[in-house]
Amino acid sequence: MTQAGSYNEYMAIAELYDYVVPYRERQDVGFFVEAAKESEGPVLELGCGTGRVLIPTARAGVEITGLDLSTDMLGICRKKLKTEPQEVQARVRLVEGDMRHFELAQKFLLVTLPFRPFQHLTTIDEQLACLGCIHNALAEGGRMILDVFNPSMEALTRTNFGEEMSEEPEFSLPDGRKVIRRHMVASRDVPNQINYVELIHYVSYPDGRKERLVQAFPMRYLFRFEAEHLLARAGFEVEQLYSDYDKKPYGAKYPGELIFVARKSKG
Numbered sequence: 085m086t087q088a089g090s091y092n093e094y095m096a097i098a099e100l101y102d103y104v105v106p107y108r109e110r111q112d113v114g115f116f117v118e119a120a121k122e123s124e125g126p127v128l129e130l131g132c133g134t135g136r137v138l139i140p141t142a143r144a145g146v147e148i149t150g151l152d153l154s155t156d157m158l159g160i161c162r163k164k165l166k167t168e169p170q171e172v173q174a175r176v177r178l179v180e181g182d183m184r185h186f187e188l189a190q191k192f193l194l195v196t197l198p199f200r201p202f203q204h205l206t207t208i209d210e211q212l213a214c215l216g217c218i219h220n221a222l223a224e225g226g227r228m229i230l231d232v233f234n235p236s237m238e239a240l241t242r243t244n245f246g247e248e249m250s251e252e253p254e255f256s257l258p259d260g261r262k263v264i265r266r267h268m269v270a271s272r273d274v275p276n277q278i279n280y281v282e283l284i285h286y287v288s289y290p291d292g293r294k295e296r297l298v299q300a301f302p303m304r305y306l307f308r309f310e311a312e313h314l315l316a317r318a319g320f321e322v323e324q325l326y327s328d329y330d331k332k333p334y335g336a337k338y339p340g341e342l343i344f345v346a347r348k349s350k351g
């Protein structure tokens with residue numbers, strides 16, 4: 085199943101997204117908003133989801149298009165946008181589409197993929213198809229920010245497959261539902277560098293009903309030099325590699341993130 089498929093499987097999963105504590109606490113929004121402002125736009129965000137990054141970017145005065153495969157995630161983004169001032173709404177365009185196969189008439193100065201949607205592409209063909217579409221969507225000299233996790237050696241040697249892990253606090257929804265979320269790696273395809281991840285939501289309703297919702301999806305992990313070679317092959321020059329959204333250089337912390345700022349090569 086693709087990640088977007090998993091977000092469409094239950095509207096309920098998309099409904100929960102904005103309340104999940106580690107998502108609410110991610111420290112990446114300021115980084116992406118700053119990059120969007122510096123680019124002077126227009127910006128294209130691939131896998132924009134519910135607009136966690138897209139809406140603050142539009143609020144900061146930048147014109148932004150969000151593309152996502154999930155009707156449900158986009159539906160929530162649209163609903164949130166309706167509560168924004170008219171001028172913020174006017175800066176946003178939402179497109180339902182696949183980051184592996186898209187063509188937009190507009191050219192962009194920045195393309196971003198916040199919070200790892202690129203890792204739901206599980207083959208090199210899919211990765212290259214996506215990077216080719218990004219190359220095509222960028223104006224000359226435009227940049228891309230590719231954001232993936234840095235696979236830690238310790239995590240890669242864990243073999244606790246199928247074990248539900250819980251480190252997150254319970255969260256509540258406005259309708260009174262309470263949710264505990266656990267996660268697990270169900271299995272790992274080592275030769276293809278894919279973790280089959282499950283997010284398991286234990287939902288309690290105010291009337292006492294209980295529900296267990298599972299969001300299952302593949303995550304391909306990429307190593308630093310693999311990603312650099314991939315970007316070079318797709319016509320990008322890496323300008324910066326950060327390990328964190330406060331722009332710590334790669335290597336300053338471990339495992340940290342792999343945040344590539346890459347410019348479209350000439351020619």
Ligand SMILES: C[S@@+](CC[C@H](N)C(=O)[O-])C[C@H]1O[C@@H](n2cnc3c(N)ncnc32)[C@H](O)[C@@H]1O
Nearest residue numbers: 087088131132133136152153154182183199201
């Ligand atoms: C973890 S969410 C990130 C959402 C948003 N960028 C954020 O930072 O909160 C991943 C998003 O990628 C979308 N997605 C996954 N595969 C996709 C594809 N092939 N094309 C477009 N969107 C995709 C999912 O529907 C989901 O909304």
